[in-house]
Amino acid sequence: MKISFTINxxxxxxxxxxxxxxxxVLRANGFTExxxxxxxxxxxxxxxxxxxxxxxxxxxxxxxxxEKPVTTVRGIGTLHLPHVLQKTFARGGADQxxxxxxxxxxxxxxxxxxxxxxxxxxxxxxxxxxxxxxxxYVKIVExxxxxxxxxxxxxxxxx
Amino acid sequence: xxxxxxxxxxxRRLNDAVKLIQKDGVILHGGxxxxxxxxxxxxxxxxxxxxxxxxxxxxxxxxxxxxGAAATFADVVRFAREKKRLNILGTSLSHAASTPLRNRITxxxxxxxxxxxxxxYAPLLALDARVVIAGMQLRICPIEEYAxxxxxxxRHLVKEIRVPERxxxxxxIKTFHVVRFExxxxxxxxxxxxxxxxxxxxxxxxxxxxxxxxxLTSTEEVLHGNAIxxxxxxxxxxxxxxxxVPDFRFxxxxxxxxxxxxxxxxxxxxxxxxx
Numbered sequence: 157m158k159i160s161f162t163i164n165x166x167x168x169x170x171x172x173x174x175x176x177x178x179x180x181v182l183r184a185n186g187f188t189e190x191x192x193x194x195x196x197x198x199x200x201x202x203x204x205x206x207x208x209x210x211x212x213x214x215x216x217x218x219x220x221x222x223e224k225p226v227t228t229v230r231g232i233g234t235l236h237l238p239h240v241l242q243k244t245f246a247r248g249g250a251d252q253x254x255x256x257x258x259x260x261x262x263x264x265x266x267x268x269x270x271x272x273x274x275x276x277x278x279x280x281x282x283x284x285x286x287x288x289x290x291x292x293y294v295k296i297v298e299x300x301x302x303x304x305x306x307x308x309x310x311x312x313x314x315x
Numbered sequence: 316x317x318x319x320x321x322x323x324x325x326x327r328r329l330n331d332a333v334k335l336i337q338k339d340g341v342i343l344h345g346g347x348x349x350x351x352x353x354x355x356x357x358x359x360x361x362x363x364x365x366x367x368x369x370x371x372x373x374x375x376x377x378x379x380x381x382x383g384a385a386a387t388f389a390d391v392v393r394f395a396r397e398k399k400r401l402n403i404l405g406t407s408l409s410h411a412a413s414t415p416l417r418n419r420i421t422x423x424x425x426x427x428x429x430x431x432x433x434x435x436y437a438p439l440l441a442l443d444a445r446v447v448i449a450g451m452q453l454r455i456c457p458i459e460e461y462a463x464x465x466x467x468x469x470r471h472l473v474k475e476i477r478v479p480e481r482x483x484x485x486x487x488i489k490t491f492h493v494v495r496f497e498x499x500x501x502x503x504x505x506x507x508x509x510x511x512x513x514x515x516x517x518x519x520x521x522x523x524x525x526x527x528x529x530x531l532t533s534t535e536e537v538l539h540g541n542a543i544x545x546x547x548x549x550x551x552x553x554x555x556x557x558x559x560v561p562d563f564r565f566x567x568x569x570x571x572x573x574x575x576x577x578x579x580x581x582x583x584x585x586x587x588x589x590x
Contacts, residue, residue: 175317177351197348197416209389209418215348216419219323220364263414285413 159222163187164231172218178204179213182228189230189258193287200286203259204228210266212285229258232265240310241265241303250299252290260286264300272308276301317350322361326368329474333449335363336470343472345385346419349428370423370474375400382476384423388412388435391422401478403488403504404438410490410499411435423473429462432498433522436462438488439476440520440528441504447475462528483515484508487585489577491523493564499523500570501559503531503577507538507585514538521574525558534578543586552579 158169163182172181179202182190190213193201197215204213205227233239241261244250251257260283267274267282274282279300280293288296324341326332335341340360344350350362370383373394380401382391388408395405411417411434425435426446436458444458450471458476461467488504501523508515517538519531533554541547552575559570 173319174321174323175319196353197351197413200413200415203415206418210415211418212415215351215416217317217344217347217351217362220344220347220362220366282414285415 159219161218161222162225164227165225170218174219176218177214178216178218178221178226181218182213182226187228187230190228191255191258193255193259197285198287199256200259200263200283201256203262203286205231205262205266208266208269210263210282210285227262229261232261239265240306241268241300244299244303244306245296248295248299248302250291250295256286256288256290260288260296264303267300268304268307272304272311274300274304316353317356317359321359324361324363325366326363329368329449329472332363332365332368333451333472335361336472343424343427345421345424346387348416348419349424365421365423365472378481379477379479382422382478384421384426384473384475386422388417388420388422388425389414392417400480401438401442403441403486404435404478407434407438407488407490407502407504410492422476426458426461426473426476427467427471429467429527431523431527433527434490434499434502436528437490437502437504437520437522438486439478440522440530441486441488441506441518442478442480443506443518444479445477446473447477448472449474459530481506481508483510485585485589487581487588489581489584491570491573491577500565501557501574501577503574503581505581505585507543507589509589512542512589514541514543519578521557523559525560529557531555531578538582543582543589545583548579548582548586551582 161170170181170185191201193199195214197212202213203210207224233242241264263283263286279297324335344362344364365385370385372383373386374381388411392405392409395401439458446456446458446461448454448471484506486506490502491500503521505519507517517535519534522528534551537551537554557571557574559567561567
């Protein structure tokens with residue numbers, strides 16, 4: 157069946173079956189920036205924002221969220237128009253294999269929307285659902301902290 | 316895994332949702348995290364989504380807080396931090412699962428489900444919460460009665476949890492887990508009412524035990540009518556008995572020892588908070 161969703165602020169018709177998770181439906185309909193990791197809600201690779209809040213798309217049935225806005229990492233920033241977070245990740249060495257990075261960026265973005273000046277402890281808490289096997293997390297936390305500082309500077313400049 | 320032929324229902328009225336779940340094979344869907352656990356679900360024919368029932372509220376009125384069944388763990392943690400209320404509940408739930416999962420796990424679903432590793436039940440039991448149940452009739456039930464009876468297995472919808480707060484009560488909670496956001500091995504929560512330094516009443520519960528929860532009545536009896544001293548704490552903790560199930564991490568005996576230590580720590584914290 158085809159159901160209308162709002163993905164990255166655009167209305168799209170997605171092909172789905174009623175028992176499928178949001179992760180499966182997104183990937184099957186071309187949103188492959190949402191990564192499939194554990195499919196058990198443990199690794200955070202599949203994170204998207206649902207109504208602005210980070211959720212594991214592997215733990216949500218797509219039909220149940222058909223009327224809520226979904227944001228994937230591509231809705232936060234792209235290769236040609238990267239978000240500040242993506243820039244600080246790349247600059248700061250916060251990605252190695254890159255597989256966890258989309259989920260990390262989504263979690264961090266969700267945090268910065270609620271809390272523009274998080275402490276490092278608050279960043280670590282916000283990323284508690286994201287696993288990384290490569291970096292040891294320190295550079296990831298620093299990248300988010302740096303992004304928050306840069307976003308604060310930009311906001312001060314525009315005021 | 317769910318069958319591909321499941322039927323979805325999106326009722327807008329509570330009564331409609333209750334009628335739907337009386338059908339065989341039709342179950343409730345809140346956050347959905349329980350439904351997606353890897354276990355056979357071939358008998359599920361329909362899912363009744365509670366998203367349109369308007370149950371995602373948390374309302375403080377006077378000395379009590381009403382939490383709608385569709386409110387998430389994250390909603391309760393945020394409420395507790397911002398309003399500085401329901402602290403033991405907020406503290407316990409802030410350690411449950413992870414940030415993204417807390418954005419989906421619902422209070423109603425977790426009350427109905429009551430897993431062995433629940434972060435939710437110990438504080439609700441200590442707080443003497445009430446469960447508002449929508450079945451064939453609307454009913455309000457103390458959570459201790461709800462969890463300990465066959466009612467929890469009947470076909471109903473949890474509508475709301477009502478949590479009273481008392482100004483004469485000191486609350487405390489301790490959770491034993493290996494890492495911060497792991498499933499708790501056990502949780503002990505206490506609510507102790509005192510007047511002029513003397514214990515008037517106490518509610519002390521532990522979850523994660525063999526029968527899922529237990530009230531530590533022997534400990535409560537030692538405390539009742541007395542001022543909390545170091546000696547009383549030793550005596551009260553000594554009277555406690557726990558029945559744990561051994562697992563791959565810890566023996567039952569080890570869990571009992573740790574539980575006794577945690578109980579003493581909790582009583583010391585309550586004594587300090589009351590001073």
